[in-house]
Amino acid sequence: MLSDFWAKLHGASTHFPIAMVFGACAFDLLSVVAWGKPWARDANVAGTYTLTLGALGGILAVVSGLDLTKGEMWGGGALRWHHLFVWPAFTLMMAIAGWRLVVRDKLTRRSYVIYVTVELVLTGLTAAAGYWGGEMLQGVS
Amino acid sequence: MSCLFFRAFIVAFVGAVFALGGAFGLAARLQKRVVTVSHEQPSWTKQIAHANFPLEIATRKGRTLFLNSCAHCHGEDARGDEGPDLHDLEISDRRIVTVIKKGIKGEMPSFTKKHSDEEILLLLVYLRSL
Numbered sequence: 001m002l003s004d005f006w007a008k009l010h011g012a013s014t015h016f017p018i019a020m021v022f023g024a025c026a027f028d029l030l031s032v033v034a035w036g037k038p039w040a041r042d043a044n045v046a047g048t049y050t051l052t053l054g055a056l057g058g059i060l061a062v063v064s065g066l067d068l069t070k071g072e073m074w075g076g077g078a079l080r081w082h083h084l085f086v087w088p089a090f091t092l093m094m095a096i097a098g099w100r101l102v103v104r105d106k107l108t109r110r111s112y113v114i115y116v117t118v119e120l121v122l123t124g125l126t127a128a129a130g131y132w133g134g135e136m137l138q139g140v141s
Numbered sequence: 142m143s144c145l146f147f148r149a150f151i152v153a154f155v156g157a158v159f160a161l162g163g164a165f166g167l168a169a170r171l172q173k174r175v176v177t178v179s180h181e182q183p184s185w186t187k188q189i190a191h192a193n194f195p196l197e198i199a200t201r202k203g204r205t206l207f208l209n210s211c212a213h214c215h216g217e218d219a220r221g222d223e224g225p226d227l228h229d230l231e232i233s234d235r236r237i238v239t240v241i242k243k244g245i246k247g248e249m250p251s252f253t254k255k256h257s258d259e260e261i262l263l264l265l266v267y268l269r270s271l
Contacts, residue, residue: 071171
């Protein structure tokens, strides 16, 4: 009964940070491409808050996931693959969200390009973690 | 500006350490809890021991059930036919039981009405013996 609750909560809560990371990356890409344009700053602000919300949602996803697996950090098969991508993604997400909250819009274009590159890596890691999470539910073996 | 960036890197580092450290800490705590609350993670070996079944008999019974319900899709040797190969499954006991009970939409039927919990456990024992 209780594990069903955690399974449902994990399923519900993982999609939020995934969507937020993708959204933040899209906003930041737009902002860096349109550097100097009036709306680029709006996209920058949207990127900051979207990533921050994603990081907060990520905490709930990790806590519910750990409770679901009874504290298993690695596991085997698809779960292991899921974890191989989840832990770097979660760590990187918290790191760049913290960095971004301090720097906010005081970015040079060069540092912004580097930041967006790191954010793209984060998006890839998040997508891979989500893929293997889905494999655990839908995979046939 | 460089002072701001330095401060931001410190915050990023602390955030990363807290995130990973917190996850590992919570995992360790949960694992310790599972050891003390044994009913939350009943392994099939424990359940079989509890049911007073010698493992060989359980495996044989599981094999009979497998031949009746699963072999026409997974093959008599469970090497796969219409359904996948079931040898050396790398998924948890709980996941196997869930798949047997609930099935997979469009691919495998649910066996929750056809087999009791004990029979599904015997199927699991047989699958783990492969």
